[in-house]
Amino acid sequence: MTNEEKAYIEQYLDNKMTLAAQQRFEARLESDPDFAKKVDFVRLERVSIDLIFEQDLRKKMKNWKTQNTEGGVLKYKTAILTTLLLLGLGFLLYWLNQKHNNHENKQPASNQDTLPIQNKLRQDTTQQIVVPIANSKTLNEDSLNKSIDKNLPQPINKLKDLAIANYEKPNILASDIRTGSNHTTNEVEKIIADLFNNNDFKKLIIFLDKNPFEDKSYMNYLKGHAYFNLKNFKEAEINFKQALLTPNLERKERAFWFLSLSLLANGKKNEFLTIIQDIIKDNDGLYNKKAIQVKKSLDLNY
Amino acid sequence: MDLFKIWTDKALIKAINGTPTERERALKYFFDNKSLKKSIENHIIKYGGTNQDFDDVWQDTLIIFDKNIRNGKFLGESKLTTYFFGIAKIHWLKTLGKKRETVEFELKDFGNDKNEPPYEEYDPELKIQLEPILSQIGEKCKALFLGYAEYSYEELATQGTLGNADAIRKDMYRCRQRLYKLFDAKPELRTFLKSLIY
Numbered sequence: 481m482t483n484e485e486k487a488y489i490e491q492y493l494d495n496k497m498t499l500a501a502q503q504r505f506e507a508r509l510e511s512d513p514d515f516a517k518k519v520d521f522v523r524l525e526r527v528s529i530d531l532i533f534e535q536d537l538r539k540k541m542k543n544w545k546t547q548n549t550e551g552g553v554l555k556y557k558t559a560i561l562t563t564l565l566l567l568g569l570g571f572l573l574y575w576l577n578q579k580h581n582n583h584e585n586k587q588p589a590s591n592q593d594t595l596p597i598q599n600k601l602r603q604d605t606t607q608q609i610v611v612p613i614a615n616s617k618t619l620n621e622d623s624l625n626k627s628i629d630k631n632l633p634q635p636i637n638k639l640k641d642l643a644i645a646n647y648e649k650p651n652i653l654a655s656d657i658r659t660g661s662n663h664t665t666n667e668v669e670k671i672i673a674d675l676f677n678n679n680d681f682k683k684l685i686i687f688l689d690k691n692p693f694e695d696k697s698y699m700n701y702l703k704g705h706a707y708f709n710l711k712n713f714k715e716a717e718i719n720f721k722q723a724l725l726t727p728n729l730e731r732k733e734r735a736f737w738f739l740s741l742s743l744l745a746n747g748k749k750n751e752f753l754t755i756i757q758d759i760i761k762d763n764d765g766l767y768n769k770k771a772i773q774v775k776k777s778l779d780l781n782y
Numbered sequence: 783m784d785l786f787k788i789w790t791d792k793a794l795i796k797a798i799n800g801t802p803t804e805r806e807r808a809l810k811y812f813f814d815n816k817s818l819k820k821s822i823e824n825h826i827i828k829y830g831g832t833n834q835d836f837d838d839v840w841q842d843t844l845i846i847f848d849k850n851i852r853n854g855k856f857l858g859e860s861k862l863t864t865y866f867f868g869i870a871k872i873h874w875l876k877t878l879g880k881k882r883e884t885v886e887f888e889l890k891d892f893g894n895d896k897n898e899p900p901y902e903e904y905d906p907e908l909k910i911q912l913e914p915i916l917s918q919i920g921e922k923c924k925a926l927f928l929g930y931a932e933y934s935y936e937e938l939a940t941q942g943t944l945g946n947a948d949a950i951r952k953d954m955y956r957c958r959q960r961l962y963k964l965f966d967a968k969p970e971l972r973t974f975l976k977s978l979i980y
Contacts, residue, residue: 481962520972521962527904527975528912528961529927533852534845535916536928540806541841544813 481518489522640713643745646774649705650734651677657698668693672702681706697723701735708742717742733759737767744774753778791862798851802928812844818863822870831874839877843870846903876903908974915964923957926950 491497492505509516654673668691675684684706688699704719720739724732736755743752759771789797789811797808812818819840826836846869850856856865916924965971 481958517972520975521965523975524912524965524971525958525961527908528916530849530853530904531909531912531916532924532927533848536924537809537845537848538841540809541813541844544810548814 481521485518486522489519492519493522493526639747639749640745642774642777643713643741646770647708647738647741649679649709652702657693657695676702676705679709681709685710697725697728697735698731701731701738704735704738704742708738708745713742713745717746733762733766737771740771744778749778791858794862795851795856798848809844809848812847812866815863818866821867825867825871826874829874830878835874835877839870839874843873846873905974908971911968911971911974915961915968918964919957919960922953923960926954926957 488505492502497505509519652673654669657669657672671687672684672691675681675687685703688703688706693699700719701723704716704723707713707715707719717739720735720742723735724739737759740752740755740759743755753775756771756775759765759767760775762768765771789808794808794811797804799805800808822840822843823833823836826839827833831839843866847866850865850869856862860868
């Protein structure tokens with residue numbers, strides 16, 4: 481079959497002939513068996529080409545399906561691996577944090593520089609520091625967490641920074657606490673001292689709320705420290721103010737100093753300056769040098 | 783990247799009739815069309831099919847769709863996706879008819895409309911008869927025929943894999959003669975053509 485003959489047949493098959501040409505074509509188709517055979521071959525050729533396309537496309541679809549399945553499986557695998565990785569990382573961080581806290585809790589009671597907040601501040605002197613709080617969590621902490629966690633973590637401003645930097649938590653002895661008239665140290669006093677010295681402030685607040693003792697002033701003093709360490713400076717300020725209602729002069733002096741730091745942390749600069757003037761005037765005072773230092777720092781920087 | 787390419791119907795038709803690479807991209811675009819897939823799957827499940835039925839119909843539909851586009855059967859009276867869906871509906875109707883010979887189905891039961899696409903299936907026996915012939919013509923001839931559908935010899939030559947235009951012309955002629963010779967050896971093939979439109 482020549483190319484011309486093939487083109488002629490295709491014209492007919494594609495309906496591209498005039499009616500007259502079509503009639504002549506069909507007449508020849510009827511009368512010429514060789515020509516009819518050629519027409520059938522062109523038609524078979526077309527079907528064959530369609531089948532070649534079909535075979536080719538089926539192969540492609542099989543590949544696409546495999547690719548899509550593998551791609552889907554890969555996506556799932558990636559998601560699972562990422563989740564596992566994140567979980568692993570989370571556990572690692574949790575473990576490191578626990579280890580860090582345990583290490584801090586094991587520091588000797590006489591060490592006055594064990595406050596985690598201060599350690600953080602010494603490592604990072606930038607203005608915007610996120611200070612993590614809390615050591616361990618107990619079953620009874622939920623309500624306390626609600627009041628504290630909303631404040632955490634939060635960036636601290638410069639005054640807060642200065643207050644925290646100059647805060648040093650004192651360690652206490654169980655014998656300092658007088659829960660009753662008996663001067664023998666009891667179990668409750670030991671627990672309070674342990675919780676305080678081990679920086680277990682959330683538990684301490686809950687424990688003090690459940691086991692209030694007669695010396696309210698000292699109780700407020702301890703709670704003031706607890707709240708300060710938990711960065712709830714408003715509560716710290718309230719509790720240190722209440723602690724000042726004590727006849728104990730030494731405690732009054734301490735409570736004044738920590739109240740001044742709470743005021744500073746709360747951004748109450750003027751109130752802070754009023755109180756600190758008194759501390760500065762008392763040359764023999766426990767916090768005299770510290771107060772001068774803070775005042776100087778405040779004058780220079782803020 | 784096809785992922786970010788927005789295909790128009792015109793571009794899709796051109797690509798299906800284009801180079802093997804363009805063609806593959808356009809057909810893969812349909813193959814990966816999730817919303818179309820979901821619509822067809824819902825239709826098949828609604829009318830008594832299974833997921834396996836859907837899988838078969840989905841692939842067969844793409845084959846018929848491709849054939850119709852290449853052979854100029856799509857007249858642009860609807861969107862390509864509507865056309866594709868129409869083919870799937872008819873194909874499922876016919877498949878179901880074969881499966882349940884005693885049950886009568888009417889197109890209207892399947893939401894048939896006036897603009898259903900032309901649907902032509904080759905006689906399965908004709909396919910069976912042609913398969914050994916196609917395996918005898920060789921891969922090079924198949925490649926030539928795949929390109930032959932829409933390309934001139936010069937265009938085939940510029941694609942670079944089949945040689946120069948003259949060589950392609952000669953090869954194509956030889957392939958066609960080989961094919962006709964194989965047809966000649968199987969005169970019964972011609973009897974299957976009576977039911978075909980062309």
